[in-house]
Amino acid sequence: MTKISIPFYELEDKLLQEQINFFNKHGFIQFKNFISREAVTILLLELNRVQRFLLESDIKKINGIPLKFGKDANGDPLIQRIAFTSYYSNTLTELLKDERLKLLLQLLGKYEGRIGEHEKDGLVFNHYVNVEESNFKQLGWHTDSPRDLFLGNRILPMLNVGLHLDDCAFDNGGLRVLPGTHKQNVFRLLFRKKYFIDNAADKKEVGFDIEAGDLTVHDGRLWHRVQQSPLKGEKSRRRVIYFPVITGSYQPKNAESPTPLYHKLGQFEFKKGIKPILISIKEQMKNNYLKRDVQ
Ligand SMILES: O=C(O)CCC(=O)C(=O)O
Ligand SMILES: [Fe+2]
Numbered sequence: 001m002t003k004i005s006i007p008f009y010e011l012e013d014k015l016l017q018e019q020i021n022f023f024n025k026h027g028f029i030q031f032k033n034f035i036s037r038e039a040v041t042i043l044l045l046e047l048n049r050v051q052r053f054l055l056e057s058d059i060k061k062i063n064g065i066p067l068k069f070g071k072d073a074n075g076d077p078l079i080q081r082i083a084f085t086s087y088y089s090n091t092l093t094e095l096l097k098d099e100r101l102k103l104l105l106q107l108l109g110k111y112e113g114r115i116g117e118h119e120k121d122g123l124v125f126n127h128y129v130n131v132e133e134s135n136f137k138q139l140g141w142h143t144d145s146p147r148d149l150f151l152g153n154r155i156l157p158m159l160n161v162g163l164h165l166d167d168c169a170f171d172n173g174g175l176r177v178l179p180g181t182h183k184q185n186v187f188r189l190l191f192r193k194k195y196f197i198d199n200a201a202d203k204k205e206v207g208f209d210i211e212a213g214d215l216t217v218h219d220g221r222l223w224h225r226v227q228q229s230p231l232k233g234e235k236s237r238r239r240v241i242y243f244p245v246i247t248g249s250y251q252p253k254n255a256e257s258p259t260p261l262y263h264k265l266g267q268f269e270f271k272k273g274i275k276p277i278l279i280s281i282k283e284q285m286k287n288n289y290l291k292r293d294v295q
Contacts, residue, residue, distance in 0.1 A: 001172040004179075006030045010214060011100045015107070023107050027182030027222040030208055034100070034215035040165050043091065044125035045241065046126055047165075050088045051079050062087065064257035065121050066150035071133035073233045078129070080136035084122035084253070085241065092123055095163075096243065104159060104217060104245055111157050116244040118252035123243045130229045130236035134245035137236075140183035140196040143181075143189055144220040144244075159245035161197070163211065166238050168210045174238060175216065176205040182219035189221055199225065220244070 009019050011031040023029045035043075055077055060067055065083035072078040084093045086092035096115050105113040118122060145155045168174040182190065193202075207227065208216070218224060229236035 004208065006208065008032055010034075013100070013103075013105060020106065023219075025219065026179040028177050028179070028185075028218040028224075029107075030210070031215040031217075032178045032211070033213050035213045037213060040212045043095075043163075043241075044096045044165055046089050046091045047085070047239070047241075049200045050066060050082065050085060050125075053088060054079060054082065061259065061262070063122070063253035063255060064098045064259045064263075065097070065253075066259065066263055068136060070129075070135035071131070072129065073288055075133070078127060079125075080129075080134070082125040082128045084118075085122050085125045086117055086123040087102050089214050092241070093117070096123065104161060107159060107217065108157055108245065108247060111243045111247040112157070113247050114248040114250075119246055120253075122253070126238075126240045126242065128226065128229070128236070128238040130232050136295070138199055139226035139278060141193040141198045141202075141225045142195050142222055143223055145189060147193070154248075155189070155221070156246075160218050160242055161245060161249060162216045162218075162219055162240050162242045164210045164214045164216065165212055166240075167212050168238050170207045170209050172231060172236070172238075173229040174210060176201070176207045176227050177218060178202060178205055178223040181223040182221040185223070185228060199228075203225070217260060 007022070009016075009022075009029065009031050011034055019029060024222070046239070050116075054067065062084040067079050068081035069085075070078045070080045086096060096117055101115060126136070128134070128138070130138050144158070144160050152205070162175070178192075181188070205225075210216070226238075229238065
């Protein structure tokens, strides 16, 4: 496990060829200071407000995607993963309109991309904290692409863009990636590691020094995980918002959207091994195929 030294890149009014080359080679990139510390503070207040609203309204799912609940250090209820968060916040919707984000579409090469505010899981808010009753302290190895298989789609290039809202030095855990794995074949994409249950460090993984306000972008096919913080309580807190940049046909979700199988399966099913998952993928693909036939 090594800390990678990434050139100091910032996202300004154009992407540099060097930045595109870096992304193409490694499958990820980090842009420093995408937003200021003051803007981070405003976003955190806004996310707090959204969380309070969701708790008070007893909302458990958004567009079919379940919220993930836990408890904070002081025992207060905490929502540790919120999908489609921007539905409850104009500030977040406006953030997605930032002109600089459009530059990221160039990282898709010949594919035409768009910011997926209404697709997949939309704008996701992840909130990790290492306390006893937290349900989100780490995240096992995965790529973001097989979700396409679950939805019956071919795997198309996509990006996952993360805006980091806490400082998270390499030694404090956080995002770990396996550089270059975005170029693997489908077999390696499915079987390199056990999805979500493998949390072990890989000798080829790399991590980052992240500061609040930094932006990271990774290819959806890249293997990555989140390392648990060695610290406890407040110092372990890690809040990140993610949104997808998508290619292919427009597939917006709405309040009637069913819960995708990969959320229903959850980690329990992953523990049973890959076989039930493959059967589920096959079933889901068949269902989607049939549905398309009927339309
Ligand atoms: O929290 C992170 O940095 C990564 C989250 C992630 O990989 C995911 O939600 O798919
Ligand atoms: Fe991911």
